[in-house]
Amino acid sequence: MPKTLAYIALWMMLAMAVGYWTTPTAGWVLLTAGLSLMVLASGRQLTQIRKWVTDFSASPPASVGPWDEIIAPIYREIRRNSAHIKELDQHIDNIMLAAEALPDGAITLDADMMVTWCNKTACTHTGLDLQKDRNYSIFNILRSPEFNKYARQSTWPEPMLLHHTAHDHVERALQLQLTRYGADQYLVVTRDVTQVEKLETTRKDFVANVSHELRTPLTVLSGFLETLHDIPREEISDEQRKHYLDLMMQQASRMQAIVADLLTLSTLESSPTQAGEPVHMKEVIDRALEQAKLLSAGQHVFVENIADDLYIKGIETELASAVSNLLTNAIRYTPKDGTITTSWYLTESGLACYSVQDTGIGIAAQDIPRLTERFYRVDRGRSRATGGTGLGLAITKHVAMRHNAELHIQSRIGAGSIFSLEFPASRVMTPPSP
Known part of the structure; x- marks a missing residue:
């Protein structure tokens, strides 16, 4: 029997007993008072239940009499559902984090090709600003007749290549792939293939x-x-x-x-980069100078400022190639009786510097950034006449990169050039013990 009915029956029996031993009026008064108290208690319990119903996240009332047996299974089901919803939310958050971490861009579109979401990579590729461009047509973002034609197709078996300039004014070669998903929704995947191109x-x-x-x-x-x-x-x-x-x-x-x-x-x-071993650069430079003087055949003046006790850690054969290439270039592009100055020294900042300065024909400013390209020549006819292959500076640049060094070029038309290799302090070594 429910507790409420038991309480009512007990109270009625008590009221009948009082009425029997005293007066009927006293029994009715006692019965009425009991029923009134029960109604008030039930009202208070209903108020507690009503308050809990408005906020299921809170715990249910501690005790609401006969309602406990109804509220308990409801509360257990609510807790199970809350845990499941929390797990789903965490799963969705992980999916979104994974989408943000994709190396490729991702843009979702609705049935009308309106932007609904994109990751950061897509923003970089296309210049999208999700806060401003959400619910705007993708055709307003990628303003290209080629993309318009591509997107209007019924199927997209192959990706398309689009050259697009975003808000950072950098032109990128983007590979775009459009596909359907869900109910009339679209996904655009973007990949930056600028470097590949x-x-x-x-x-x-x-x-x-x-x-x-x-x-x-x-x-x-x-x-x-x-x-x-x-x-x-x-x-x-x-x-x-x-x-x-x-x-x-x-x-x-x-x-x-x-x-x-x-x-x-x-x-x-x-080949993999190697740490190398101590290299006595004076010996390497001296050997290169002997070959350079034979190539010059007495037509140039050589000045040498070479430190004897300055070693660096590296690969001797690679360093010899770079040293020789810079000297050979100076000889080929310096007229007769010109001066070629070779230096190897420690800078004030602790860098080891090898430089070759000439009084040759010089190089125009617009050509300097391209000098290390393979086969690039400022004057092709003159280069072939002097016997150059067009690969010397490209080799020197790679040697510099493999030794954490930097190749610097300073030049002016008619005023000669200075080619220098600066090695970091971490590569500088003292003479090894005998």
Whole structure:
């Protein structure tokens, strides 16, 4: 029997007993008072229940009489549902965090191609500002006839390439893929392929340049070979034959130099960086200077300021290549009787600096940033005449990168140039013990 009915029955029995032993009026008064108290108690309990119903997040009333058996299972179900909702919210938050962390951009659109959400990467790629651009058409963000045509298709089996300039005024090559999801909703995935496109352009240019650089000496070689093959031996003098052979050897040597530099550059790019060992740079520079003076054949004045006790940690063969390339360039682009100054010293800030200064023809300011590109030449005709391969500074730049060094170029037309390699203090070493 419910507690309330038990209380009523007990109270009625008490009232009947009082009425029996005293007067009927006293019994009725007692019964009425009991019922009134029960009504007041029930009203208070209902008030507590009503207050709890307005805020299910709070705990239910401690005791509401007969309502306890009804409220208890409701409260247990509410707690289970709250825990489940909290778990779902956490799951959604994790999904959103994962979407924000994607390396690719993601933009969600509604059925009318209006922006509903995007991650930070998409903002960077397209210039979207979610607070301002939410519920705006994607066609107002990506204003391109190519994208408009692409998005209006019924299916999108392949991504499209779009060159887009965002609010940071940086032009990017974006790969866009549009797909449907959910109920009439769309997802745009953006990927920045600017660097990939640049690398592909560089690869094509590199192949074209290598083909061009090798085609010239090959043409000369084949031309002289045809001449020597077709002309009867008695119709060509020994002096002419020797002249043709000398020119052929020059072109063969040129091709060998190009191939050797290409192999060196490939090794520098593909091999892992090594810590190295102490390198006595004075010995490396002295050997390079001996070769440079042979190449100069007495046509230039050499000035040397080389510290004897300054070592650095690195790979000797790579450093020798960089040192030699800077000296060779100075000789090739400095007129006769010009001065070439080679220095190796410790700066006030603790950096080790190798520099080559010449009094040559100089370089225009607009050409300096491109000097380290493969096969880039300010004057192609002069470069070929001096025997350069167009790869020396590219090799030097890679050697610098592998030794945490920086290549600096200062030059002015008609005023000469200064090429310097600055090695960090962490690479500087004292002479090793004998």
